[in-house]
Amino acid sequence: MTKKKSVELVKGELMRGFTPFREAKSKMKKNYSVIVVLVFAISLICTGTLFANEKTKAEVAYPDGYRQWTHIKSMVIEKGHPLYESFGGIHHIYGNKKALDASKKGKAFPDGSVLIFDLLEVKSADNAIVEGQRKVVGVMQKNSKKFKDTGGWGFEGFKGDTKERVVTDPKSACFNCHEPQRQKDYVFSTYRK
């Protein structure tokens, strides 16, 4: 066997000998890519879930049974009023027990207080104004930790008789108008005897 042949043989053996390794390496690369994609996807899912959980935690709950809570006061906003576009109609304010007690005493609202702004369309005819369909159920829910950026109050609106949320930015949509009411714990309405 010449030296050249010997070298070729060794090369050939080496080639043969390395083929499975190369294939394995190639497979590993593929697997690695799959793992990377999977890890990335799982991370995305986890992050999404975490954010979703975070969002759920900070959400204002739908105020089940609020129509049985105490009626605090009412008001009619008519065409021409600066808030007509958003709040035109008749609205009734309701409060759960915690909110009611605070409202009566004129004290700051404790966590757990919930106030409702129940807005209905009005029908005016023959010198009478009667209630129409529900437009929105506005909710203020007190939780000084969860909603610390908006005075300790969470703000939400539920469309008509549904549980569809309509407030995307509570700060600009709600809190900015309530902020000047700081001395009254950001609440406009007081209990009418």
Place this chain on the structure above:
Amino acid sequence: MTKKKSVELVKGELMRGFTPFREAKSKMKKNYSVIVVLVFAISLICTGTLFANEKTKAEVAYPDGYRQWTHIKSMVIEKGHPLYESFGGIHHIYGNKKALDASKKGKAFPDGSVLIFDLLEVKSADNAIVEGQRKVVGVMQKNSKKFKDTGGWGFEGFKGDTKERVVTDPKSACFNCHEPQRQKDYVFSTYRK
């Protein structure tokens, strides 16, 4: 002593002898008159008390705590409305639990049901209508035995924030207007969800 003198003496003795008796008789007459007057007065008082009790029994009770009852619906009656003189302003209907359950189910109201017609003045300014002073707290109290002449409902009105009763004739002042609502147990309002 002549017979004549003797007779005079006897007459005199008799007279003297009878004087205390006559005085006693006179006193007895006076006492009797006093007793008769007293009995008569007591009878009058008793009869008056009985009638008063009877009246109290048939009265509609003041609805203590009604502002904590469930708000059923509201309406505004404006100038020009045929009922403006009596019911102009904003009124809220409230019901106690028995009344509310019946109102929700659309069934006849059981005894013990109480409905409130809480009428407030309104102040209209800058395209908004806000609540003013209380005008009257109207009450319908169901008791089919006590108020059988007015559909089983007792009607009363309490002036403003007082307990001064304002309904003198429930039939003409209240029931006559409610009578056509016989199919709805003489009630106009139904629970608005």
